[in-house]
Amino acid sequence: PPDNSICSSGRERLGLSFTIDYLLFNKGSRGSREETPEGESERSEEENEEGEGKEDGEKESSSSENPQDKPTQSYIALISMAILASEEKKLLLCDIYQWIMDHYPYFKNKDKNWKNSVRHNLSLNECFIKAGRSDNGKGHFWAIHPANIQDFSKGDYHRRRARRRIRSVTGQLPYPFPTLYPAVHRPRSVQCWCCPPAHQPIGHPARIYWSWATLPVHRAPTLHSFI
DNA sequence: CAATGTTTACAAGACT
DNA sequence: AGTCTTGTAAACATTG
Numbered sequence: 001p002p003d004n005s006i007c008s009s010g011r012e013r014l015g016l017s018f019t020i021d022y023l024l025f026n027k028g029s030r031g032s033r034e035e036t037p038e039g040e041s042e043r044s045e046e047e048n049e050e051g052e053g054k055e056d057g058e059k060e061s062s063s064s065e066n067p068q069d070k071p072t073q074s075y076i077a078l079i080s081m082a083i084l085a086s087e088e089k090k091l092l093l094c095d096i097y098q099w100i101m102d103h104y105p106y107f108k109n110k111d112k113n114w115k116n117s118v119r120h121n122l123s124l125n126e127c128f129i130k131a132g133r134s135d136n137g138k139g140h141f142w143a144i145h146p147a148n149i150q151d152f153s154k155g156d157y158h159r160r161r162a163r164r165r166i167r168s169v170t171g172q173l174p175y176p177f178p179t180l181y182p183a184v185h186r187p188r189s190v191q192c193w194c195c196p197p198a199h200q201p202i203g204h205p206a207r208i209y210w211s212w213a214t215l216p217v218h219r220a221p222t223l224h225s226f227i
Numbered sequence: 228c229a230a231t232g233t234t235t236a237c238a239a240g241a242c243t
Numbered sequence: 244a245g246t247c248t249t250g251t252a253a254a255c256a257t258t259g
Binding site for chain 1: 248249250
């Protein structure tokens with residue numbers, strides 16, 4: 001599917017085969033995207049991606065295991081699955097709890113330590129980012145760093161790779177950024193962010209960037225990028 | 228106050 | 244062997 005906000009060279013530079021915009025605006029046709037070149041850098045990272053065909057994100061849950069057994073998936077995996085299974089690819093903390101309990105009965109009627117671990121993982125791992133406040137102002141939506149969506153949606157939750165990818169996109173840590181994922185009302189006609197008009201001074205973005213994740217690699221995000 | 232979020236510490240395994 | 248990842252625990256801050 002065409003993504004008219006990002007030209008192919010820009011996408012290539014980013015090493016991303018889709019963006020959060022893609023996820024928000026092209027629901028339903030997921031998974032049919034071409035592979036990213038991604039040839040470099042990732043070399044020795046194992047390729048044991050068995051989690052392949054979980055197209056619908058739901059059904060695989062705890063499947064064959066005894067529901068009372070602790071899931072073998074890491075917290076990163078559980079949180080990511082919850083988020084990716086949501087309509088808008090973002091969830092409140094309480095919804096993440098709920099999804100995990102719904103899909104992994106092990107966590108039901110368990111003490112709260114696992115919730116502490118969930119919060120700990122959300123805070124600690126760069127692959128999880130805050131995506132706006134909740135409606136009631138209490139807490140944030142949590143989303144997956146766009147640089148990780150591709151891997152995570154394939155069931156590849158390796159953090160080392162995840163971290164490298166984030167840094168390769170942003171050139172720095174993901175925080176602090178003032179605006180995350182405000183993209184819902186983005187006009188479809190916006191021109192490609194990575195190819196500004198010729199008259200535009202270099203390094204001076206002329207138009208609003210819709211999420212820091214879509215910033216070109218060669219231009220480090222700054223506060224001005226979001227205003 | 229309870230829920231949420233951040234941070235530190237430590238141990239066990241996995242990885243390089 | 245050193246580093247990284249993951250899970251667990253816990254202290255503490257923030258927020259409604």
